[in-house]
Amino acid sequence: MHQQLIIDKISGILAATDDSYDQKLTTLLDQAKRVFVSGAGRSGLIGRFFAMRLMHSGYDVSVVGEIVTPSIKAGDLLIIISGSGETEQLIAFTKRAKEIGAKILLISAKSDSTIGDLADAVFQVGTSELYGKVKGMPMGTVFELSTLFFLEAIISHIIHEKGIPEEEMRSRHANLE
Numbered sequence: 001m002h003q004q005l006i007i008d009k010i011s012g013i014l015a016a017t018d019d020s021y022d023q024k025l026t027t028l029l030d031q032a033k034r035v036f037v038s039g040a041g042r043s044g045l046i047g048r049f050f051a052m053r054l055m056h057s058g059y060d061v062s063v064v065g066e067i068v069t070p071s072i073k074a075g076d077l078l079i080i081i082s083g084s085g086e087t088e089q090l091i092a093f094t095k096r097a098k099e100i101g102a103k104i105l106l107i108s109a110k111s112d113s114t115i116g117d118l119a120d121a122v123f124q125v126g127t128s129e130l131y132g133k134v135k136g137m138p139m140g141t142v143f144e145l146s147t148l149f150f151l152e153a154i155i156s157h158i159i160h161e162k163g164i165p166e167e168e169m170r171s172r173h174a175n176l177e
């Protein structure tokens, strides 16, 4: 029963998400020199899932905050994952990246937010009305899980569009893991 509640909620959010984001995000990724992914807490974990698959797909991708993460530069794309679009450290990252001339994409539960106002594009996962309180899915859970599936679907789009073989992806995976 609880599994079904969660699956139904995520399905509802995904069904209400703009289909054109697949192609739009693929275009942003392909236009970028390099890709940086950032998010706080659980939203950041979802970003890491996505970053790993982008690396497997052949993109030059870094996760913000790692000690080996290089400096962001003009022409790079910063993808911020934030349900609220109001997380302070992410606002600071957004301002800095914007000053430098990087492009910023916010993936969020909100259509309007402080980060959204600064970003070049905002992709809203679902609609604001669908983010009321859900017992059993506290705080950011609805956004986080929906965004995990949303971003996996973007990866699926990229794999299909570019015809990337799984063996090629596997060959890029860390061999010192």
Ligand SMILES: O=P(O)(O)OC[C@H]1O[C@](O)(CO)[C@@H](O)[C@@H]1O
Pocket (backbone or CB within 6 Å): 040, 041, 042, 043, 081, 082, 083, 084, 085, 086, 087, 090, 138, 139, 140, 141
């Ligand atoms: O996605 P947001 O709004 O930036 O918030 C991130 C915060 O939400 C949480 O994911 C809690 O649900 C925290 O881990 C994190 O601090």
